[in-house]
Amino acid sequence: MSKYSRRGLLAGSAATAAAFAQSSAAKPKNIVISSANGLICCQRAMQILQSGGDTLDAVVQGVTLVENDPADDSVGYGGLPNEEGVVELDASVMHGPTRRAGSVAGVQNIKNVAKLAKTVMEQTHHIMLVAEGARRFAKAMGFPEENLLTEKSRLAWMVWKQSLRDPQGNSNWNGGRNAAKPNIAQLRKAFPDATEELLAYAWDRAIHPPTGTINCLALNAKGEMSGTTTTSGLAWKIPGRIGDSPIIGAGLYLDQDVGGAGSTGLGEENIRVCGAHTIVENMRRGMSPKDACLDVLKRISRNYNDDKSRMTFNINFYALRKDGAYGAATLFGEGGKLPQFAVNDGANGPQSRLEDTAVLYTR
Secondary structure: OOHHHHHHHHHHHHHHHHHHHHHHHOOOOOEEEEEHHHHHHHHHHHHHHHOOOOHHHHHHHHHHHHHOOOOOOOOOOOOOOOOOOOOOEEEEEEEOOOOEEEEEEEEOOOOOHHHHHHHHHHHOOOOEEEHHHHHHHHHHOOOOOOOOOOHHHHHHHHHHHHHOOOOOOOOOOOOOOOOOOOOHHHHHHHOOOOOHHHHHHHHHHHHOOOOOOEEEEEEOOOOOEEEEEEEOOOOOOOOOOOOOOOOEOOOEEEEOOOEEEEEEEOHHHHHOOOHHHHHHHHHHOOOOHHHHHHHHHHHHHHOOOOOHHHOOOOEEEEEEEOOOOEEEEEEEEOOOOOOEEEEEOOOOOOOOEEEEOEEEEEO
């Protein structure tokens, strides 16, 4: 290495260290960020922070509102099921002050899995419980069992079943072999009690299965941080499939000395780059939250040799630094629209707001 390049490296390292030291010295404040489906989540979490509540209680109570909402089909009750019509939920939590974590995966019949992950963290020496073991633990801890499949999500699953075809165009779910691929008119006959709006929704979900989730990160005025990610996972997944949401370091990571990060979107791509952990380490080295997120998206893109035509998925990252700086980034902006994420820093009273994410590519 030349004398010049060593000098440049040392100067760059010093600048990065100085940037991180400056951010570390900034006075913290109450702030909550989440994925775009978390406006009400951020509002509830902010209420808890302002009342002096713990940051982990804040984010868990916030996402619980979304888990309980059957209109959000990517989380909790009403989440779209696996290929057998069973809803399976995943979640993780990290508590900055105690530097502890909890996680559950592949959980059936238990609605509030973020709270369950928090209970794993608080009541056991384990970090992750999965499937039947997680369900039994939940029952032992007093969580009620319930059917998480709503009529709306059941209809979407049935429509997806009818859309399946073998190479010859045959299906076991459409009333006979060699039947035409279903359309809205045929769905009206198959499901005469469903509204036009519901049929349109079911068809869209069958053809374009969502990968949504909710991630929420919080910072209080004492500089304490926590985060959670909760999801029903990829619609129509193989039973037992686990994405990034319950994986500490992928769907969620938080270091009290630096900040936190989380993700929504196709989890398999995030797991391959340990996205949330990498974002936090980027911020440790002095990157802004936005740039830290964009860097990880570039790593995902690199796995496809930056060939956008091969990246038929999308993924989003969110980051909150210990000084209150925050940002988010998305692999693809769709249809000329900038994706958004939710923020509540008290500037709008109790109301949360949506802000644009940074975008690596457009299509």
